[in-house]
Amino acid sequence: MSKTKEQIFDVKLFKRLFDYIKPYKVIFFGLIFLVIMLAALSAATPYITKYAIDESITNKVEKDFLFYIMLMLGVLVMQTVFQLLFIYYAAWLGQNLVMDVRVKLFDHLLRFKMKYYDNSSVGVLITRAVTDMERIADIFGEGLFMIVRDLLTMTVVFGVMVYLNVKLSLIVFIMMPVLLYATRIFQKYMKRAFEEVRTEVSNLNSFVQERLTGMKILQIFTREVTEYKKFKAINERHKKGWLKTVWYNSIFFPLADLFSSITIGLVAWYGGLNVVLESSSVSQGDLVAFIMFVPMLFRPLRQIADKFNTLQMGMVAATRVFKVIDTTSQIDDLGTHVAQSFNGNIKFDNVHFSYVPDEEVLKGISFDVKAGETVAIVGATGAGKSTIINLLNRFYEIGDGVISVDGINIKEVTLQSLRTQIAVVLQDVFLFADTILNNITLNHPEITEEQVYQAAKDIGIHDFIMSLPDGYHYNVKERGAMLSSGQRQLISFLRAYTTKPSILVLDEATSSVDSYSEQLIQNATDKITKGRTSIVIAHRLATIKKADKIIVMDAGQIVEQGTHDELLKKKDGYYRNLYEVQFLQEEELI
Incomplete structure (x- = not known):
């Protein structure tokens, strides 16, 4: 896999996220079922409409017309119920997964050495524990399952279109490669833009947190104007990052709508011409069904690109969060002695210590403290x-060196x-x-x-x-x-x-x-x-x-x-x- 592909879709990252889904397997597989049902039902309304037109309206036969109408109503009710359940439980799964990740992150932070906090920005860590977590929740609530649903919908619609009319299907599919290529380029640039946005969000949080904490110092030394200018510069970079995403969206989505409109026009032209000429290759039902199918094929593709934005933001956030979780900065707690109490005899024996390598703070100190x-x-x-x-x-x-209490090396004590x-x-x-x-x-x-x-x-x-x-x-x-x-x-x-x-x-x-x-x-x-x-x-x-x-x-x-x-x-x-x-x-x- 090339570097570019790794940036767009990180398979290892998704596998790691799926480890957190295991406690919620029932909900997960329930969502898979709902996705399949929604995709299957997506093509039902145009398909039923075709037969209602061809069998009842065109032939002016009342028989079965009410049946088709009631059938479409039933499909609509099922779609509404399944959609409601899908949206709720996708968000439910995302929030529960994020709760577990956030708890693990905080538990990890509680055990870091002080040296880690000496070198880390509190504002950045707050971003990881709060803002980035919400983006991870969106991976499931608004990203991944939505994308899978739309892909399945496109597959079902594609199959039904080919089954109904190959010639009209070919007209529709002529435009697909162009839109797919445009989507691929769009995803690539959106990935970069969102990484930039997340970086600037961290910078903003860090800057604001530190300045609010040290506000008294700023006011004592009258640095309000200077800090205002610094904040304005950081905010400007943040704005530019977001405007990049807006710019890419403003290019891609109108193009997607344009391709959809052109395709509908071509279908209407070719299909309508065949209907007028009373060709047997295209029926009135086919024409109406395909006009309904085209948005159903193009809209999911457009939504996939939109949801991919959410997915990308979630992936960037997950990468940052797991980077903190993967940081090994804990004190080794390998001791087996559980101290119920100490007499209080303390001994420092030739203890050396450096906060920074090669810059010793303690240079072999030794002393005793009696109980x-x-x-x-x-x-x-x-x-x-x-x-x-x-x-x-x-x-x-x-x-x-060695530090001991009551003759026991403190490394041997839990x-x-x-x-x-x-x-x-x-x-x-x-x-x-x-x-x-x-x-x-x-x-x-x-x-x-x-x-x-x-x-x-x-x-x-x-x-x-x-x-x-x-x-x-x-x-x-x-x-x-x-x-x-x-x-x-x-x-x-x-x-x-x-x-x-x-x-x-x-x-x-x-x-x-x-x-x-x-x-x-x-x-x-x-x-x-x-x-x-x-x-x-x-x-x-x-x-x-x-x-x-x-x-x-x-x-x-x-x-x-x-x-x-x-x-x-x-x-x-x-x-x-x-x-x-x-x-x-x-x-x-x-």
Whole structure:
């Protein structure tokens, strides 16, 4: 198969889609039956009309005329019922198939490494999960079955025409090769146009999603005009892509109608001439039947081209969706040890890691955390502090070395049980557009509302939550927009605490937090770290001084370890310099 043919009709892609039809085999074969019946009935009305004219009207005989009329009425009723069932169940099958594909896609996305999302546009992924899925549904609802029905209709009509009158059939078929060739060219160019349209739709979704998310930054730096121009340029490309499809349609469909009209004219001319001359080769019934047959032969061909547009869009969308599904970017979950709980002994042994090949972020770091200890990690931006959090939870795979908990390599622990025992409070707190309660429990069935109340009281933020409208049932809107940064941080602390983890990992960001929220956060930190192994990326001096051990990092390496007092005693030490620059003023304020 040539490259062009592969582009127009991807057999492997259809085979893959048909795998999703297996649970709905009864509906599928029912649709096949309806397609066959509709095709068989399509030629019935002209065929009956021929005999009604030749046997009753031409001969002016009333006998059987009413029978022909009632027969046509019966055919019409059957066609209507079958058509209704066909349209509904074709769409039903398409929507159910797409539901299964969408669920599989989302399940796949849930298991991707963080690295995949680092390199992917959220807007593009949304397009794959929403817009492209609807195009796949159209393959069955408005594309494939419609095309099969029209092809069968043409075959039946073709057979009946030849059976009735070979000479009139030859006149009709003279025009067919030209229209078939035009259809082939049309399909080829429409394929390219739809690929361009889908690409620009993804670009539009990605651009709009990112700009809406970062609208505050755009307005702070007065970039509205610049971004408007960028959007206008992307929208212009999108418009041009669609106009190509409109242009191809505006050429092909008038040509198809022209060929149909010319064919009807030729049939009327030749058939009418034979009727006038009373030739035995063409009857009045033949002439009327063929005038009815010509649109029935040409219209399906025209519709096939139209439905092929839908089919092409669906195929392009399916190709893009399956490309995501085929992406192997999951963390290997080959562990067999199911962790019910951890004592909390953590060990990093000569761990190397790179986000980008040949650009190491961690350069062979080693350290131990004993059960129940609180370890603070400090260092300049980019030193590798947050990377340690990501690796402990296996959001990324290490390049070399071993990370173990209680003497067990974390790769030997099932991913779910590992992450269940490690709670993380990130610097960038994310809240869903939902109630505070659901943001805390994340709809975990084993965490009750009463447990959440008690946990909030334990860490001292129950009164804060109850002061909000509707309390725990207050909807914080998208990304927690109804709360301040300090309030969002408090919710994230409670979310971590309610899971009763064995290990806590905290990235305690308190920049731009009011003094009241900061005090609550400090109290919450003290409460949830008590008696638990905790790794804290420290931003406050109070937390650092309370830590059992401080790990000082610089450029992906551990340069110092020790307690606050021990590290201050090192003359010209990295921590001491950091303390004097960053923390001394804070201590004076305290």
